Amino acid sequence: MVPMETMPEEAARINELASAYKKSQVLFTALDAGVFPLLEEARTADAVAAALGWHPRGIRMLLDGLVALDLATKESGRYRNTPAASACLVPGGSDYVGHIVRHQHGAYDAYAGLADAVRDGGQAGRPPRRRTPGELESFILGMADLGRRAAQAILDLVDLSAYRNMLDVAGGPGTYSAAFVQRHEGLRATIMDRPGVIDIARQQIREAGLDGRFTFIAGDVLADDMGAGYDLILASNIIHAYGHEANRLLFKRCFAAMAPGGLLVINDFLVDDGRTGPPECLLFAIHMLVMTTTGGDTYTFADVEAWTRDAGFVDGRPLTASPRPRLWLARKP
Numbered sequence: 620m621v622p623m624e625t626m627p628e629e630a631a632r633i634n635e636l637a638s639a640y641k642k643s644q645v646l647f648t649a650l651d652a653g654v655f656p657l658l659e660e661a662r663t664a665d666a667v668a669a670a671l672g673w674h675p676r677g678i679r680m681l682l683d684g685l686v687a688l689d690l691a692t693k694e695s696g697r698y699r700n701t702p703a704a705s706a707c708l709v710p711g712g713s714d715y716v717g718h719i720v721r722h723q724h725g726a727y728d729a730y731a732g733l734a735d736a737v738r739d740g741g742q743a744g745r746p747p748r749r750r751t752p753g754e755l756e757s758f759i760l761g762m763a764d765l766g767r768r769a770a771q772a773i774l775d776l777v778d779l780s781a782y783r784n785m786l787d788v789a790g791g792p793g794t795y796s797a798a799f800v801q802r803h804e805g806l807r808a809t810i811m812d813r814p815g816v817i818d819i820a821r822q823q824i825r826e827a828g829l830d831g832r833f834t835f836i837a838g839d840v841l842a843d844d845m846g847a848g849y850d851l852i853l854a855s856n857i858i859h860a861y862g863h864e865a866n867r868l869l870f871k872r873c874f875a876a877m878a879p880g881g882l883l884v885i886n887d888f889l890v891d892d893g894r895t896g897p898p899e900c901l902l903f904a905i906h907m908l909v910m911t912t913t914g915g916d917t918y919t920f921a922d923v924e925a926w927t928r929d930a931g932f933v934d935g936r937p938l939t940a941s942p943r944p945r946l947w948l949a950r951k952p
């Protein structure tokens with residue numbers, strides 16, 4: 620039983636949970652309005668309101684909200700970005716996450732339907748989500764926002780120096796394979812993803828100055844030709860989009876596309892076998908419940924062990940750092 624003296628603190632924590640959406644909306648509104656680039660200079664609320672053509676009363680409250688969230692400071696009536704807001708929320712900032720914040724904003728309406736998805740399992744005849752070009756760009760560049768540091772963390776955990784020819788399956792913007800190729804001079808990479816995403820990946824790879832070392836395949840990783848002879852295949856953040864059967868098929872196809880002796884690296888929100896954590900991975904399953912119509916979920920190490928073993932891979936093993944990455948490695952004999 621919870622001791623009485625902790626009750627107020629716990630009650631406050633629960634009220635915080637209930638109110639968290641208000642803070643998200645302050646952030647989304649400021650980002651979408653273009654407040655953060657303006658606050659690179661100290662400005663009054665009236666000056667920000669005039670620059671945006673928005674109401675001074677609303678802007679004053681929004682900017683005070685940013686102060687409350689430690690995203691702005693206020694001195695002598697002038698607001699300015701905190702260092703965190705400059706780095707993370709101004710385009711070109713060193714740790715820019717504006718794309719992924721927009722992507723999170725895009726999921727807001729879907730979460731309003733969480734109760735329905737829980738009640739019917741998220742399957743009952745929902746039409747597949749069609750992303751607008753703007754939503755697709757936020758999603759895919761959001762993956763780049765998240766992937767830059769994560770790719771370095773994988774490189775620090777796994778020695779990839781022996782590999783020459785990798786497939787980044789469902790590679791999105793190619794952030795991981797770009798980092799791998801940059802770290803290992805002898806490595807070339809192929810990114811396979813859907814056509815609209817491949818257009819974004821090509822641009823990302825061009826901007827990184829890596830065109831000469833990349834090949835692109837626009838297609839369906841569950842149906843189309845993936846190429847062959849890869850000695851390294853990365854399946855990063857793809858299994859959570861699908862159910863067990865599609866994932867079994869995906870790894871059979873990866874096995875067929877891989878050269879003997881090759882390495883498979885799975886990077887995902889892998890859950891502990893008893894599904895007790897980590898918290899981020901448990902919560903991400905709910906994101907898949909509301910966002911996918913393809914049976915998305917988060918999976919345990921035991922799940923990926925079974926799929927990869929059935930496909931023919933051997934020597935499967937987990938490899939993790941806290942909080943992420945959470946990897947599964949296996950080899951083709």
Ligand SMILES: C[S@@+](CC[C@H](N)C(=O)[O-])C[C@H]1O[C@@H](n2cnc3c(N)ncnc32)[C@H](O)[C@@H]1O
Nearest residue numbers: 762766789790791812813838839840841855856
């Ligand atoms: C969550 S993103 C991960 C992107 C990248 N691997 C990463 O970790 O940053 C999932 C990607 O899988 C792609 N995808 C999903 N199903 C696919 C399919 N059947 N064929 C090709 N690409 C697919 C999506 O277009 C998207 O780029």
